[in-house]
Amino acid sequence: MLITTPVGSREAVTAARWPVPEERRTVTVLFADIVGSTGLVERLDPEDVRALQQAYFGTVAAVLRRWHGVVEKYVGDAVMALFGAHGSDGFDAYRGVRAGLEIQAALDRRLPAGTRLRVRVGVATGEVLVDLAGTRDGGHGAASGAVITTAARLQEYAPPGGVVVCAATRRAVAGLVEQRPLATMTVAGKAQPLEVWRVTGVARHRPARHHGPLVGRRRELATAGEEITRAVRERRPRWISLVGPAGSGRSRMLHELVRTVSTVDGTPVRWCVAHCPPFPDGELAPLADMVRAVAGVRDTHPPETVRRRVATALDGLLPPARRGAAAHALAEFLAAPRDAGAAARGAEVWRQVLLGLAAAQPVVVAVDDLDRAAPALNRFLHRLFAAASERGLPLAVVATHGPGWADLLPGAAGRRRRVPLPALGTVDTGRLLRHLLDRAGRPTAPAAALLPLVGGNPAAAVAYGATPDADGEPGRVPEPVRRLVDARLDRLDGERRAVLMAAAARGAEVPAATVDRMLGWPAGRAEPVLRALVDAGLLRHTAAGGYAVAEPAVARVAAHRLPRAVRAEFTRRLADAGTVVAIRPAGVVTDGVGGRAACPVREGRRSGGGARPAPVPGVPGRTPGGPAAGTDAPVRSPVAVGAGRAGAVAGRPVGVSGGAPAGRARAAARTGGTRAGRPARGRLGLFPGLVDALPGGPATGSVGQAGPVGGRPPAVGPPRPPHGGRARLDAAPAPGRPCRAVGAAA
Numbered sequence: 164m165l166i167t168t169p170v171g172s173r174e175a176v177t178a179a180r181w182p183v184p185e186e187r188r189t190v191t192v193l194f195a196d197i198v199g200s201t202g203l204v205e206r207l208d209p210e211d212v213r214a215l216q217q218a219y220f221g222t223v224a225a226v227l228r229r230w231h232g233v234v235e236k237y238v239g240d241a242v243m244a245l246f247g248a249h250g251s252d253g254f255d256a257y258r259g260v261r262a263g264l265e266i267q268a269a270l271d272r273r274l275p276a277g278t279r280l281r282v283r284v285g286v287a288t289g290e291v292l293v294d295l296a297g298t299r300d301g302g303h304g305a306a307s308g309a310v311i312t313t314a315a316r317l318q319e320y321a322p323p324g325g326v327v328v329c330a331a332t333r334r335a336v337a338g339l340v341e342q343r344p345l346a347t348m349t350v351a352g353k354a355q356p357l358e359v360w361r362v363t364g365v366a367r368h369r370p371a372r373h374h375g376p377l378v379g380r381r382r383e384l385a386t387a388g389e390e391i392t393r394a395v396r397e398r399r400p401r402w403i404s405l406v407g408p409a410g411s412g413r414s415r416m417l418h419e420l421v422r423t424v425s426t427v428d429g430t431p432v433r434w435c436v437a438h439c440p441p442f443p444d445g446e447l448a449p450l451a452d453m454v455r456a457v458a459g460v461r462d463t464h465p466p467e468t469v470r471r472r473v474a475t476a477l478d479g480l481l482p483p484a485r486r487g488a489a490a491h492a493l494a495e496f497l498a499a500p501r502d503a504g505a506a507a508r509g510a511e512v513w514r515q516v517l518l519g520l521a522a523a524q525p526v527v528v529a530v531d532d533l534d535r536a537a538p539a540l541n542r543f544l545h546r547l548f549a550a551a552s553e554r555g556l557p558l559a560v561v562a563t564h565g566p567g568w569a570d571l572l573p574g575a576a577g578r579r580r581r582v583p584l585p586a587l588g589t590v591d592t593g594r595l596l597r598h599l600l601d602r603a604g605r606p607t608a609p610a611a612a613l614l615p616l617v618g619g620n621p622a623a624a625v626a627y628g629a630t631p632d633a634d635g636e637p638g639r640v641p642e643p644v645r646r647l648v649d650a651r652l653d654r655l656d657g658e659r660r661a662v663l664m665a666a667a668a669r670g671a672e673v674p675a676a677t678v679d680r681m682l683g684w685p686a687g688r689a690e691p692v693l694r695a696l697v698d699a700g701l702l703r704h705t706a707a708g709g710y711a712v713a714e715p716a717v718a719r720v721a722a723h724r725l726p727r728a729v730r731a732e733f734t735r736r737l738a739d740a741g742t743v744v745a746i747r748p749a750g751v752v753t754d755g756v757g758g759r760a761a762c763p764v765r766e767g768r769r770s771g772g773g774a775r776p777a778p779v780p781g782v783p784g785r786t787p788g789g790p791a792a793g794t795d796a797p798v799r800s801p802v803a804v805g806a807g808r809a810g811a812v813a814g815r816p817v818g819v820s821g822g823a824p825a826g827r828a829r830a831a832a833r834t835g836g837t838r839a840g841r842p843a844r845g846r847l848g849l850f851p852g853l854v855d856a857l858p859g860g861p862a863t864g865s866v867g868q869a870g871p872v873g874g875r876p877p878a879v880g881p882p883r884p885p886h887g888g889r890a891r892l893d894a895a896p897a898p899g900r901p902c903r904a905v906g907a908a909a
Contacts, residue, residue, distance in 0.1 A: 184295060186724045189637060189645060190248050191259035191288045191332060192311050193232060194318035195223060195266055196241040198281040219280060222269050230262040230442075235305055243314070245306055248293050253409065253650035254441045256328075256335035259286045260362055261442065263326040264340075281324050285317025286362075288331040290637045292726060313350070317359065320348045326362045333360045334642060339440065341366050367462060368438045368452060373418050375598055378621075379591030380416060383582050387416070387561070388424050390580045394559040395427040395525040400551040402575055405563040407584030409647050410622025413563035414438075414531055416584065420561065424527070432525045435517065439535040445500035446537035447510050449530065454493055454513055470494045480519035489516070510539075514547050521556040529561040534568035545572065552578075586619025595621065599628025616640075618714040622647065638723030640716055648720040651701075662692045663701055663712070667721035668733055672709035680740045681733045 197203070197219070204212050223242050227234055232244040244262070247255030263284035270280050289310030313329060321327040333342055341363045347356040377384065387403050394401040405413050421434050435457060437449035445451070455461070458476040460469050474490040481489050489512045495502075496509025520526045528547065530536065544560055551558040552575075562570070572579055587595065596610040596617065609631045617623045626641040633639045640648065652660060665681045666673045678689040693710050696702040703713045712718035725733075 185726050185729070186293050186295060187290060187637070187726060188248060188251075188293045188724065189255075189288065189290050189649065190293065190306065190310070191246040191256045191286060191335075192291075192306075192314035193227075193244045193246065193259045193263055194241060194285045194314045195244075195263070196239075196283055196318055198283055198323045200240045203280075215280075219270065223266055226262055226265045226269055230258040230265070232259065232262050233305075241315075241318070243311070245293075247649070248291075248306060249295060250653045251646070251649040252653075253646045255646075256286070256288050256332045257339050257441055259288075260326065260328060260332065260336050260340055261365070264362060264364070267324055267326065283318050283321040283323060284326040285314050285319070285321055285328075286326065286332050287311075287314035287317055287329040288335055289313065289329075313357070316348070316350050316357070320345075320359060322361070327359050328362060330358045330360075331642070333358075335646070336362075338369070338371075339366055340364065365444065368440060371414060371418070373415050375602065377415065377419055378595045378598070379587040380412060380419070380584070383584060384416065384419055384423065386580070387420055387582050390582075391420070391424050391432075391527060391559045391561070392427050395430070395432070395557040398555045398557050399578060400548055400556065400558045400560070402548060402560045402562070402572055402579045404570070404579070404581045405561065405584060406566050406581050407563075408565055408620075409650070410620045410643075411584040411586070412621040413584060415621070417529055417531055417561065417563055421529070427525055430525060432527055433520055434527050434529060435520075436529045436531070439530065439532040439540070441535060443536070445506060446503075446539040447496075447506040447543065448500040449536060449540060450510055450513055450543065451497050451500040451506075454497060454509070458493075460497065466494065466498065469497060473497075477516060479523070480516050506539075510543050514543065514550070517547060517558075518550055518554065518556065521551055521558040522554070525557040525559075527559045527561060531563050533562040533570070534564035541570065548572070548575065587621065587624075588619065589614060592617055592619050592624060595624045596628060599624060600631065603628060605631060615715045618716060620644075620647075623716065638719045640719050640723075644716050645720055648717050651717070652721060652724075658692050659696055659699075662689055663696055663717075664721045664725055665733065666693075666702065666710060667712050667718045668725050668730060670718075670722075672705040672707060672711045674709045677737065678710075680736055683736065 203215075207215065219240075220237070220242070224234060227242075227244045230246070232246050233248055235243045235245050237243075244259075246259040246262075252258075263286055266284060267282060270282060287310050289308060291306040291308030291310060294305045317327050317329060327345065328336070328342070336342075342360040343363060345359045345361050348359055349356045383405075387405065390401050390403045393399075405416050407413050417436070421436065424432055426432060435453050437453040439449050443449060454473070458469075458473045460472050464472070470490055473493045474486060477486050477489055477493075492505075492508045492512045495505045496513075499505045517526060517528060528544070530540070530544065533541065533544075544562070548558075548560055564570070566583070592614055593610055596613055597607045600607045600610060605628075613624075613627045613631060617627055623644045626643040627633070630636070630641045633641050636642065636645070638645065652663070655663065661682060662678055665678050669677060669681070675690040675693055676686065678684075678693065679686055682689065693702060697704060697710070701713055701717060702710045705711050712721065
């Protein structure tokens with residue numbers, strides 16, 4: 164049962180997304196395979212086999228599309244899918260695990276009567292080299308890396324009907340799913356045995372445990388607390404929004420508010436808190452969790468206990484004649500939060516319950532991560548706020564969300580307060596880092612070196628505090644920080660993402676004219692894009708009039724994504740333009756001040772089975788015998804540093820094999836980068852966007868973000884350029900014409 168779908172116009176797919184044909188990305192790989200398929204097929208009639216195949220592959224493909232997975236290949240009964248290959252939302256591993264769980268449940272419901280299939284699912288997370296044009300259903304060979312083999316081996320190790328994950332996936336989904344460890348497995352070719360966990364289901368939200376003092380948020384905490392106090396004293400509902408980027412400490416602020424605003428003028432305040440997980444089970448599922456918390460109900464309680472406890476919680480809040488029907492509606496809602504009818508009835512009853520609570524004592528309704536919620540939950544809060552305003556009740560609504568999410572609240576002029584959570588200052592960040600390092604039993608001396616990497620983000624501080632030495636991580640960035648940065652990068656359109664990655668690869672500061680040369684753009688095209696990235700906080704102006712990446716962690720991740728062949732092409736273009744070449748290899752990051760290295764130069768990391776690149780001599784940011792980085796001056800002694808190949812089959816780029824052998828690089832250095840007296844030159848087989856940027860990149864919203872349907876992933880499909888436009892492929896070579904690229908670096 165081998166099914167493969169050929170990739171269509173790869174040039175068009177690449178053009179529709181972003182200029183560089185390949186990227187180094189951290190993805191999640193899912194392998195699913197039928198248990199005992201040979202014996203099953205032997206017992207069935209061929210027509211029954213066909214019906215079984217169609218039901219199996221159709222069901223698996225539908226589940227993967229729902230969770231925004233891309234089917235990379237079908238091999239016999241096995242299905243391999245990628246999550247995060249063409250766009251990350253920070254929850255790629257979670258979507259992969261949820262897809263694995265849903266595949267198991269969906270097959271039991273949708274197979275022909277009398278047929279039962281048992282499927283094994285393995286999910287692994289790691290770094291791959293991705294052919295961006297091939298990241299679509301049927302894009303066979305779109306990704307290359309050791310994690311693909313790991314996922315396949317995990318699938319073989321999984322019990323029938325089970326989903327098992329690797330250690331990296333387990334860390335990425337911690338707290339979101341229930342997991343239990345299995346025995347370690349030994350894989351041929353791997354020096355160390357693999358730790359394996361089995362996923363048993365989706366986890367209910369548990370309040371996070373916040374240790375240590377609150378650092379640097381006293382003013383914001385006082386402002387939000389004052390707004391709640393005003394709502395209680397004036398008996399006029401108020402809406403307070405705690406606004407900040409991911410990792411800024413929004414949930415910690417809400418936790419502190421619940422702890423500190425427990426009474427107002429001696430009157431106890433009733434807090435009703437809901438948390439919106441990524442992709443909740445049902446549009447109003449967070450409300451169901453709020454009902455459980457207020458009524459003291461658990462998932463393990465039988466239906467009779469649930470109804471009894473809900474009825475007890477409603478005592479005194481609703482008239483006796485309505486109490487029985489209300490308790491039944493809420494119990495039905497808790498039992499089936501996905502049922503639209505039950506959810507609507509339960510939400511209406513719960514709104515009346517909250518208004519009844521507010522008539523008896525001050526109430527604060529808080530929703531964490533409201534930007535993840537479905538529109539139905541937002542409408543619920545609006546109706547609750549309007550009804551409380553009409554009755555003059557002491558009620559406040561507190562919501563946490565990101566800065567890019569806007570909530571239009573009609574009729575709340577003067578009663579809405581946005582409390583921004585900016586990046587922590589240097590002093591507060593240092594205090595937080597020293598506290599985290601001390602709590603982990605580590606020396607506090609590295610805190611000063613970690614300050615620029617953290618960038619004032621509390622979540623990044625926690626990640627670096629747990630792993631202050633991230634040498635073993637891709638791009639030398641801890642996993643949680645890399646997930647945040649990946650999501651930020653993938654929210655950019657094609658032009659902005661290309662410019663940011665070019666600036667990150669250049670290191671230190673980069674003039675706009677240099678970015679134009681690197682991307683092959685006409686003069687002046689990069690300037691407005693650079694200014695837009697400054698406005699977005701990703702770049703900053705330098706004293707010399709150039710630009711630099713604002714945050715070192717963003718620079719590390721963005722630069723690490725570029726394959727060696729792309730760096731070599733950047734180098735060649737700068738050399739051709741007579742510009743000092745300072746393209747840093749993977750793993751080398753400068754601090755943005757005078758091109759000084761923030762971490763030692765070391766050889767690039769492997770991507771799957773690719774060859775190890777030759778080490779690049781010299782320190783990034785300065786050419787031996789030449790001026791400092793950031794200036795434009797003739798190159799004195801170019802050195803060949805990378806070689807790539809691209810065999811074009813219908814325009815498809817072939818994975819770059821790696822840098823030139825060390826001996827060839829040394830020979831090129833001795834001859835000044837020439838062969839037979841000629842300059843070292845070359846091109847990539849498919850390099851369209853580096854000549855002309857593409858107007859249509861990925862959508863501004865991150866892939867997999869909750870859309871208008873609520874927590875469900877949006878429809879899958881390659882994005883289209885705006886206004887039906889098509890990007891130009893001016894520099895693409897003729898199909899079928901192989902060539903190789905040799906770059907020069909000083």
